[in-house]
Amino acid sequence: MFGPFVLVFGLGIAAFFLWVQRNAEREEQLRDLDREG
Amino acid sequence: MSRLIKVTFTSTSGEETTGFATLLKNDIVELPKRMALRVSAAADAGEGYVLVAQYKGKAAPMIHIAGPSYQLDKRHAISDPWTKRVAESFRDPTTDQSQAYGRYCHTLSAAAVVGLVGYAAGRSIWSITVVLNCACLAVLAAVLLVTGATFLKGDK
Numbered sequence: 001m002f003g004p005f006v007l008v009f010g011l012g013i014a015a016f017f018l019w020v021q022r023n024a025e026r027e028e029q030l031r032d033l034d035r036e037g
Numbered sequence: 038m039s040r041l042i043k044v045t046f047t048s049t050s051g052e053e054t055t056g057f058a059t060l061l062k063n064d065i066v067e068l069p070k071r072m073a074l075r076v077s078a079a080a081d082a083g084e085g086y087v088l089v090a091q092y093k094g095k096a097a098p099m100i101h102i103a104g105p106s107y108q109l110d111k112r113h114a115i116s117d118p119w120t121k122r123v124a125e126s127f128r129d130p131t132t133d134q135s136q137a138y139g140r141y142c143h144t145l146s147a148a149a150v151v152g153l154v155g156y157a158a159g160r161s162i163w164s165i166t167v168v169l170n171c172a173c174l175a176v177l178a179a180v181l182l183v184t185g186a187t188f189l190k191g192d193k
Binding site: 001002003006007010011014017018023024 | 127128129130135138141142149166169170176177180188
């Protein structure tokens, strides 16, 4: 039964990329705050 | 023939401007008028400033010659180590990198759909295990599709 293993692996990849996206949004917000002083 | 290079002006007052300048023969860079005015304003106000050109992936300092003309100092050009660039690509990805991540997720999602169809078509007898494997691939395809879509949101 390979399904659950593939699912956990894929969810791990998705979670990693969601974390990357959260980082990007946080950096963008920090840049906006810097610009606004 | 001249070409354009990206130049960043940073002053001690916190001002930072990025623009394009003309790169002439013999590595002479000619600043656009708008940026040259900012440089002279910072110099007149007694502020410190730095002018850096992005040249072949490296940051090269610029030496003032006269007026808006500067010499590109290639010998002292620096670039971030690749480990830092890798970390930066995940900590603060550029728009292109974000889009690449989105496309990667969509590719994996499509692979899960193709795998699901191929696996299901090859089964002559359906059992709980087969259904569970198919369900896992379907969930994975959906999750990766949604994750990829959030990276490719773009401008409305």
